[in-house]
Amino acid sequence: GAVVSQHPSRVICKSGTSVKIECRSLDFQATTMFWYRQFPKQSLMLMATSNEGSKATYEQGVEKDKFLINHASLTLSTLTVTSAHPEDSSFYICSAYRGGYNEQFFGPGTRLTVL
Amino acid sequence: AQKITQTQPGMFVQEKEAVTLDCTYDTSDQSYGLFWYKQPSSGEMIFLIYQGSYDEQNATEGRYSLNFQKARKSANLVISASQLGDSAMYFCAFPTGTASKLTFGTGTRLQVTL
Secondary structure, eight states: OOOEEEEOSEEEEOTTOOEEEEEEESSSOOSEEEEEEEOTTSOEEEEEEEETTSOOEEOTTOOTTTEEEEEEETTEEEEEEOSOOGGGOEEEEEEEEOTTOSSEEEOOOEEEEEO | OOEEEOOOSEEEEETTOOEEEOOEEEOOOSSOEEEEEEEOTTOOOEEEEEEETTOSSOOEETTEEEEEETTTTEEEEEEOSOOGGGOEEEEEEEEETTTTEEEEOOOEEEEEEO
16 A cells, blocks of 8 residues: 655654654655644644645645745655744644545644644 | 535444434536545544545445435445444545645544443
8 A cells, every 4th residue: 555654753842943844655656745734623724735846835824934845756745844833833744646546645644842 | 616514523323333424515626526534533544435426336445435415515424333443533525626635624523432
């Protein structure tokens, strides 16, 4: 099956620091990856679409300078939360789209806590 | 724009019973699909089932089946013979655009009781 990993699974940081989250497709190439954010007891909200070799496409209301996305290779996309603040505390989940399959393959998620 | 609605914030079902989780959608597309995902407390998103709008028969995957009614724009998930491990959040999701980005419903929390 298609496996997507995320690292770290959990991170706690101080306000004002930057945090990088990695999303990797382990056994397939993903030209497109997606980043979602989920607040407690809420649904997943798409933040951005990450395309290999080009700039990410951000959803309305998502600050591109705060949430930096880099899709450096066909198996790796990174999300950097810059100058994190407590309101950025959330569960961040990536998914990878595999051509020829209907479904997206989700990573296990990263729980970010900003103190 | 597509809109997807789950009207049941929470549901209870007894073990071994069947349960139906509702999902309605609104789209002007002629060709589309709809997903159901399960999210246990660990947070991972587990793919359950997919239905395409042109599929003639309702999709089934083990104990999961879709009651897909295009005229009503509903795609309800039926879980048969519920198990305690089925307790989780359940989301229906609608892919949009060529990149197939997903729009999720608000979710239904299912609790299976003894």
